[in-house]
Amino acid sequence: MGRIYTPTANDFGNTDAVVIGGGIVGTATAFWLSKAGLDVVLVEMRDGLSTLTTPASAECFRAQFAEPAMAALAIPSIEMFEHFADVIGIPGYSISIKQQGYPFLTDNPETVNDLKENIDQQHRLGATDSEFLERDEILARFPFLSASVLGATFRQRDGWLSCHELTQGFAKGCDARFFINTKAAGIHMDDKGVCGVDTNRGFLQTRTVVNAAGPFAGEVGKMVNLDLPLEPVRRQKVYIETSVTIPQAAPFTIDVNNNSYWRPEPGGVIIGWVDSDEPVSQPSETVPTDWEFPAITLDKVKRLTPFFEEIEKTVRQPDMTTSAGFYVYTPDDQPLIGPVPEIPGFYINCGYWAGVMLSPEAGKRIADLVIGTLDPRENPLRPTRFKEGLGKKGKTLMSH
Numbered sequence: 001m002g003r004i005y006t007p008t009a010n011d012f013g014n015t016d017a018v019v020i021g022g023g024i025v026g027t028a029t030a031f032w033l034s035k036a037g038l039d040v041v042l043v044e045m046r047d048g049l050s051t052l053t054t055p056a057s058a059e060c061f062r063a064q065f066a067e068p069a070m071a072a073l074a075i076p077s078i079e080m081f082e083h084f085a086d087v088i089g090i091p092g093y094s095i096s097i098k099q100q101g102y103p104f105l106t107d108n109p110e111t112v113n114d115l116k117e118n119i120d121q122q123h124r125l126g127a128t129d130s131e132f133l134e135r136d137e138i139l140a141r142f143p144f145l146s147a148s149v150l151g152a153t154f155r156q157r158d159g160w161l162s163c164h165e166l167t168q169g170f171a172k173g174c175d176a177r178f179f180i181n182t183k184a185a186g187i188h189m190d191d192k193g194v195c196g197v198d199t200n201r202g203f204l205q206t207r208t209v210v211n212a213a214g215p216f217a218g219e220v221g222k223m224v225n226l227d228l229p230l231e232p233v234r235r236q237k238v239y240i241e242t243s244v245t246i247p248q249a250a251p252f253t254i255d256v257n258n259n260s261y262w263r264p265e266p267g268g269v270i271i272g273w274v275d276s277d278e279p280v281s282q283p284s285e286t287v288p289t290d291w292e293f294p295a296i297t298l299d300k301v302k303r304l305t306p307f308f309e310e311i312e313k314t315v316r317q318p319d320m321t322t323s324a325g326f327y328v329y330t331p332d333d334q335p336l337i338g339p340v341p342e343i344p345g346f347y348i349n350c351g352y353w354a355g356v357m358l359s360p361e362a363g364k365r366i367a368d369l370v371i372g373t374l375d376p377r378e379n380p381l382r383p384t385r386f387k388e389g390l391g392k393k394g395k396t397l398m399s400h
């Protein structure tokens, strides 16, 4: 069983692989490297796993992608979520998975066709159970939505889960060691490539390092003189405790025309939206929230879900908890996964705006690349793709 602890000097020495960053992406990576038979140490600078961006997420997952490389990560990841206890080998282990569906809704006649085309593409990419819902079907399934809706893409097996349980499950289900309160301060190199990681608590000798430092992945890249094409952008969400009845069986509901979303959460509801004017910023551990964010978001979600008008009238400031973290964008809005050829032994697994839902398969891909069962050229998310003239933005369902 993996151990999560603050190491002492005796815990340092030689190890097969070091993962830098203990969010969901790093933890899933450590899991798969350990399952591949490697002795693995993950270093996390904070006092627990998944305490930075990962807990700020809405914890949702979907197979509905139009970009081939994203679908290729999302679909097998969802299959792992569905059988998570078997994946980690802990019978009965629960990640509180809720497959209540995921409609991308529109009330704009001009976008109906785009959604239909998106469904065709999803089917081509393997999400064969997603469907286009006409207005009557939407209202029959979700009577709490506005009668102005015109269409939606929908997949019943999409949904959400508990990031805490997912992280702990990956950690407990492997033999890696998870060093918390341990900050990577430098990466050593010799003529063969990487040879160790310096931390505030000791030195780890290794020939394999994975950068899974989330919003700080750019800083870790600088430790080996890499300038990674990563742009952290703040994103916020709000939990509202409310006495207004929220249909707890409702799906994760998205309005593609204003990039807002909501889903039920025990005791209330989670709401959020993606502000395309939010600037790129420097990563930080403390991410501020805007006092007006809940009001703006309520205004957006009520457009297609009228019961938010009632919440808007009754909600009080103490009922609302706003949290924030970073989406990390790359030039094609898809993650960077794989080795960096000019620095032997250095791998990256970062550049996520949907890292929770993609983490299981992304971690497995890193392990396959490290042990050599996957040829880097067969990995479309290889970090070298931009230099190769590849890596173009795909058609998305909404701004993200």
Ligand SMILES: Cc1cc2nc3c(=O)[nH]c(=O)nc-3n(C[C@H](O)[C@H](O)[C@H](O)COP(=O)(O)OP(=O)(O)OC[C@H]3O[C@@H](n4cnc5c(N)ncnc54)[C@H](O)[C@@H]3O)c2cc1C
Binding pocket: 020, 021, 022, 023, 024, 025, 026, 043, 044, 045, 046, 049, 050, 051, 052, 053, 054, 055, 056, 057, 058, 059, 060, 061, 182, 183, 184, 185, 212, 213, 214, 215, 216, 217, 220, 234, 235, 236, 237, 272, 323, 324, 325, 326, 327, 350, 352, 353, 354, 355, 356, 357, 358
């Ligand atoms: C409002 C919001 C909603 C979101 N909703 C969703 C969603 O519904 N579904 C989804 O899939 N994604 C969602 N996301 C995105 C998702 O949260 C992230 O993509 C994901 O959590 C990234 O995981 P990570 O492990 O890369 O990063 P993190 O969780 O940030 O982990 C990186 C870790 O690296 C550590 N670290 C950094 N530098 C060092 C160092 N030098 N030494 C040691 N440790 C270091 C940090 O302390 C941190 O713990 C959302 C994000 C936000 C902000």
